[in-house]
Amino acid sequence: MWSLMYDSLTGYAMEDMQPTPALASEWETSEDGLTWTFTIRDDATWSDGEPLTAQDVLYTYERIRDGGPERATWGVYLKGVESVTAPDDTTVVLQLEEPSALLPLLPIPIVPEHVWSDVSDDDMRSYGNEPTGGEPVVGSGPFRLVEGTAGGSTYRLEVNPDYWGGAPHIDEVVVRVFKSEDPAIQALVTGEVDFVEGINALQVQSLEGRDGISAQMGDSPGFDEIAFNTGSIDTDTGEPLGDPNPAVLDPAFRWALNFAIDRDQIIETAYQGAGQAGDTIIPPAYAGFRWEPPEEDAATYDPERAAQLLDEAGYTVGDDGFRTLPNGDPIGKLRLYARSDSQTSVDVIELFSEWLADLDIDSEVRAFESSKLTDIIYEGTFDAFEWGWYVEPDPSSMLSYMTCDERGNWSDSWYCNEEYDTLFEQQRIEQDDAAREEQVQQMQEILYYDAPYLVTAYSTVGEAWRSDRFACLRQQPDPGGVYLIQYGVHNYVNMRPAAEADECAGEEGTTQLSQEAGGEGGVSTAFLVGGGVVLVGLLAVGGVVAMRRRGTVGDRE
Template sequence: MAESWTTSEDGLVWRFTLRRDARWSNGEPVTASDFVFSLRRMVDPRHGAPYATLLDPILNAERIHKAAEGVRVEDLGVSAPEPGLLEIRLERPTPHLLELLAHQATLPVHPATADRPGRMAARVADWVSNGPYVLKDFVPSSHIRLDRNRSFHAAADVRIETVISYPISDAAVAARRFLAGELHLTTDIPTDQIATLRGRLGAQLRVSPALGTYFLLLNTAKAPFSDARLRRALSLAIDREFIAERVWAGTMLPAYGVIPPHIGNYGERAELDFKAASPLEREDEAKRLMAAAGYGPGMPLRLELRYNRSDNNRRTIAAIAEQWAAIGVETSLIETDSAAHFAHLREGGDFDVARYGWIGDYSDPLTFLFLFRSDNTGFNVGRYADPQFDALLKLAAGEADLARRAAILREADSLIVRDQPWIPVLHYSHRNLVSSRLAGFAPNPQGAIPSRFLSFRP
């Protein structure tokens, strides 16, 4: 939407000049006031937006979404001096601001229709957007249909007229539909079929690095998971190499830290100190820690492990439960669909241990570390709280020098690795089946696949 931007010498004021041909799907112009409305709406505590913290570098944003006294939504540091000019004032210099503003949560919404009552599925007819596609049909648990937006400034360059997305939780079903020619692109592959599919499909099977980590999060607000010794024992007992190679067919990397490789604005990542230890050494230490925490023969640790339904998750969780059994843990598995699983966690439902995953919203360590802030009620569902960690993140937020900022974040990273409120298991890869007819597919660590740039080969 912005064709250019400038920054003040002190880094506190950014000015964005909008495209003159930017239009909403109903033909209305997109103006700077639309961005002001949308950003204010995002931090308005009445909406409870889970990504509100993304805007914390903006003047007054944090105070607003925390409902501090004496500050109004209108006090957010955003303004529209002209219809085509958006001004953003910051609390502190933020060298990665463009990464934050490129996140989907900051996209403008249409002021006149954004807050109309009703679920999306019932509002298709009056849904107004400003991207290359418009919502044409939405049937929950069935499909979402998008049609080309003829008001989009580059509509002539959008080659695919209609995009239909299907929510398929079973990767094997998606693979069968791909092989039958019903799908042109999938976002997962059944790991037990990777060798077969690679032999059959060749270059149509794509594996690329992802900016993400597969976790087990622990409810640190309740015993016994508030005990760091027990959390370390559970982590020690997981054979990450076995899971990466045997369960995920070598398409994932063993994870010994929260932050994945190839992250931007960072240096050496903090990793668990037992990475070089043998499986036997890890198991012995895990048993000692379990005994110190009060568990052992005749006194097993019984826990519930929740996970969202998929073939790959089911195999991973089963392997972990078996590995935990070796140190005296009896695991009850609770499988639900993804919507129910994440709603349960997000809404404060009780749990012992739960599968979780995170794909970085932008290439910066903060996109992972912010998950552990004690005041991040939207994502810190394990209720981890460490004042020292919070203080380090606050210190990093005020540091304009990228090298010094990285060193501060590395210290915060090491606290998470020490405490293990979330156990890192694997670093993600993107695993796609891509039709040979489809052109323009460009993998990237964030996994964004803009349909705008895809086309069909003749």
Template sequence: MRILPAILAVLLSSYIQAETLVRGLATPPATLDPHFFHGTPEAGVLKDLFEGLVIQDEYGLPVPGAAESWQVSEDGRTWTFRLREDLKWSDGTPLTSEDFLFSFRRLADPATGAKYSWYLQLSGVVNSQDVTEGKQPVESLGVTALDKQTLVVTLDEPRSWFPAMMTFPSFLPVPRHAIEACGEDWHLKEGCAVSNGAYSFVSSGHNEIKLQRNTFYSGFSEAQISDLVWKMYQQPLDELVAFRAGDLDITSGLPIVSLLPKAVSVGIATEPEPQLITSYLIVNPKNSTMSNPHLRKALAAVLDRDAVFPDVGGPAWTLTPPWTKGASNWLPEDYGQAQWKRDNAARKALAKAGYSESNPVKIEYMTVEGYGKGGLYNESIVSQWRRLPGVEVEIVSLDWMEFTRRYLSGDFQVMHSAWLAAFNDPAAFLLLGGRLSPYSLGVMDDDYDVALQKAMSETSQEERKMLYQNLEQQLVESNSIIPLKHLSQVHWLQPRVKGFTATNPEGWVTSRQLRLE
């Protein structure tokens, strides 16, 4: 009879583990405060913890979230969001339009120091630039709470993709009552880490973040998994080892080359889906050497995109992935040409630039030290450039702080980068050519930004597509940004995981849509 308690304990332990979903993270999140959101590592966790006015369906399209509906005025400048009734934070406190108003203002407040406050300006929110620059008080921001369930956002110009922008993590709501009671580190304190999404915070430590189902979530019945763990790994191989051991249910998005089918004999791999990610080179036209357009053309033409780190995606001939909503079908003249013809064009361009074996050009390729997969990219690119007579390339590896400083100051010649769109529209990529983003160098002239602003505010879909096409052509033909790859990723899933779809081009799959069998 004494054996029964032990058997029951084992059965209970198995049941509890079966109700816990373990998901992989490639790197530790920088924060769990949406307004200090940095990038991809924390986005998945934040989308489990919080729910914005608008969320994404399995295909990445904007659908009602905390707002049950929205309307836009005839001139496309006023967006009215109607919140669901009886919304609550995870501590049971009512959530109203005033919470969203507070969140918009906190995002815009320069005292907050939010990394993506500039997205308010990109979205065209009235007075957002003056507010984020401290020239006007936050109360002048074009956001108003008409009543407890109605929030109005006013724009300077129409933005057809405004609902899609509202799915970006920086626009998630934050709890004013918890922040005022617990301080700026509220999101990591027990009893203070209040959220409004399908899951609420439990603890963080030992390379993992534990969440539990939020019983006050309005869509509580949708979240079928009771306990959730986001676990961090340093390398893709570490994830695959944990996955094979049964300690991980879903890996993070891994490059296709990391599938290693011989190393992973269990589980299911998702089919690679097109995503809104482009890998590219920045050839700094403001550098005295790189300002030569013939040299930039030579460096672009000689690159065989299929040979640049194969198996991580398809070759990119435009900065904007062709499956982006509203993208044109424009392609450069040398698209589809045999590489030997492109090599010949590169040599001719190099000669026009005035360089040869007797008069070589020295190029500094700036990268981040210890950048893992990026090292393979860099070696592939550099080896191809060295095929040109007289081109000498030095790889300079810097720590992240120095790399960022030199990039933002424009103190470099060539560097590799990648961009994940924050919303499904060509503008999300084309802004990299101008100065609408603080992370762009303005490789194009001021007319480019003027034209992009015009394109974003155009209400005719066909006219907007044509304007975007013209900008894409200008940017690609300048060879200041050289598209390399449209990246693809896969996830490994344990067979017990159901409901996982890789059809969102931004790559997000929230845990509330999953179940375990």
């Protein structure tokens, strides 16, 4: 949701999610690729009337480069940047130590220096960035936050009439956070909300054909996985942290379990058929970067092979009927954790526990709210859990989460492999597209066989909306993608209430107004979003968060 409040230098195209102008109207680079010059729009202002200038961009980027709390989220985009300068109000120059494969992609939210410079780094970690004294949060996006506090259940954003891209056609966006899907769906049916996201395939089917409601399963550029604790450490001292089971520290043990998972059954039962079996961390949507496992090692359900690999690695069955560690000690119970706010997560972990039992491995299943599970992950007091990620159009962010430096930050498996890290640095600066794709594929191969993640599925996202109230929405990617949780603000700016639906009537690729205009709740120019099991991380890290961490069908923090 940060993109509703803050702009970035570049955005994403709806069709193919390639970089497009945003705050930067244009850019150019030197022949050696070491100097990038961005021209800032001269008509952009902050919502309090102050001009938005190159100095705000400089301030934002320097916060990240100086190691502020935002660095964990956005640092990958500025890695290798030697200096950032603002020679005038509409020019930003990035001087690089080495070429960057990411540029001109810069989706970093730009924040107002005249507001944020009063917040220290220590205060930033708890800074709510909330409306105060009746005044909205100062931003530059199409909407400004007027109600809502960190950890709350409702957020209200009103239109920013001075938005440089033109004022949206709706007056406000209200986000309500639901802890389960059923109340969100009921709110949609009764007209309390206009859009729900993160519902499952059966729920989508139940809504199809209802008067005034449209529903779909949209392709999601992400994956879901079972993640292992590969070696949690205290990042300050390098000493072990938490208490991972010795078995999950062993790549051979993890790799064997790749063949213990019946991914087809997961799709059929946990996802109600909506999705496809997964294997690597780059989803099929990004075919150029994706690595395909060789046929002989494909991620197929083969419990006999899993048992053989466990035996060969020294995890044999003891006298009590359970497998032992290579030193003869019992493995004990593996702790398998799911997210209680996602039934799919619980279903997957319970299936995994059953498959482990078939291999004579004992385990216990527990479910926690996502926030609590996050704490457990960073404490290192787990053996395996189920979650998922969205993957950005350029995979560098996702790839970076598996590097040694990200342990204690974005890394949740505590994975570290020097060969992988070397390839990450190579692909980050590689200017030849084909060579970079090969490097990214090699990184996936390392991850596949080391198995910090066992990728289970590439899921689709269930969405439903009041098509009797709003029209003119487009999918991302177009066609086949999703309508609500997108990169950028296209739909929030371009959607039309029922009275203006003729503006896009017959336009290919946009949603149309259903014949039952008005529905039970009448017509409104407020767009109320009910987030099924969506966890809207609206105010984390000082109000600016990446839409990356996700749940099985769309949760993001």
